[in-house]
Amino acid sequence: MIVDRDGLIQPTARTTVRRHKERAEYDRQAAYAILDEGFVCHAACVVDGTVWMIPTAYGRIGDRLLLHGAAANHVLKAAGEGAELTVTVTLIDGLVLARSTFNHSLNYRSVVIFATATDIADPVDKAVALTAIVEHMLPGRTADARPPTPIELTKTRVVSIPLDEASAKVRSGGPLDEEADVELPVWAGVLPLRPRAGTPIPDSANQTGVVVPAYLDQPARWS
């Protein structure tokens, strides 16, 4: 077990950042802020000697990440049965355009988690986890959406991942060019990137009088 003291996630041999150590973040809140801003992770584990990887939505409740999927999903099934998971959340913040090809980079914030997951079987716990996943995707949504039925819950696998062995890595700011390159007449800088939301597209079968919910308008998050 990893000791959590003063809000730090104590790095293990696996989560100690070895290159660009200045980009490492072991602060739990910093890692959680990245997890909370993203909503899609890549989760991988070994099944029959092959690394299987899925992109999937997630939620967070306290010190646990929650993943869900079809009951037969390869990665989640293996995770529920005790296979070790590696989960990465990556936010891309911009292209870093240096004067040299070599020093081009990306601004990003990422978290990598190594964990053994627990399968959530209890229907109430499962429903709570699914609510967290949908709320993570779009806060406010579960007040409107019909909750899962018992049958829907049995069709869904939910696994819970402890956030004990995790590290964050952050690159921000402008290009870091070699001193001799700074005199080159090459534009250097950052092209910021972020996910933006477009205009909501209503389903053609929406009932008359049903309006676009206010929670779809989240300027701080999507624009």
Add this chain to the structure above:
Amino acid sequence: MIVDRDGLIQPTARTTVRRHKERAEYDRQAAYAILDEGFVCHAACVVDGTVWMIPTAYGRIGDRLLLHGAAANHVLKAAGEGAELTVTVTLIDGLVLARSTFNHSLNYRSVVIFATATDIADPVDKAVALTAIVEHMLPGRTADARPPTPIELTKTRVVSIPLDEASAKVRSGGPLDEEADVELPVWAGVLPLRPRAGTPIPDSANQTGVVVPAYLDQPARWS
């Protein structure tokens, strides 16, 4: 070896999509279009019994994907030495808001690749690959940026990944609700999402008279 006939990537047992088969794409050009639109992948392999995963930029030359990183990078080093890689590229196109929690989904396009990579040692081949990676990130950029020196090339590991065992999965369109749910007075639809570029941020040390290059303005890609 996978037979490539009529532009299809013949699915193997590992790349045959098993759930939501209607989302599967085995057409090589469809998969390449996804790879060409994205520019960050998640690459994973097993080292000492652990699945290591990195988010990293990539390029494509023909039927090969190119990854680069520090020479000592765990995942790339293992890949260069023959470890099998799993690489995923995921584009998130929107939140799919169904009337039921259960039918919430994401619109996305993803490609998963299983491959044994080849380490590129030849400096000329390496420079070509690095050019492809930077051009993939930002077409036009390598006409401006200083090319890598021999020393920079030795500091960089480049691996080449055959795109023979790959499959794409695409979810698009509106929510698919249960028939009984369509009558619920719940707004259903899609919130489109895409990466957008902000205003370029020039490095404070840019030489006088150096202007923002025209290739930074790519409305079709970033807006």
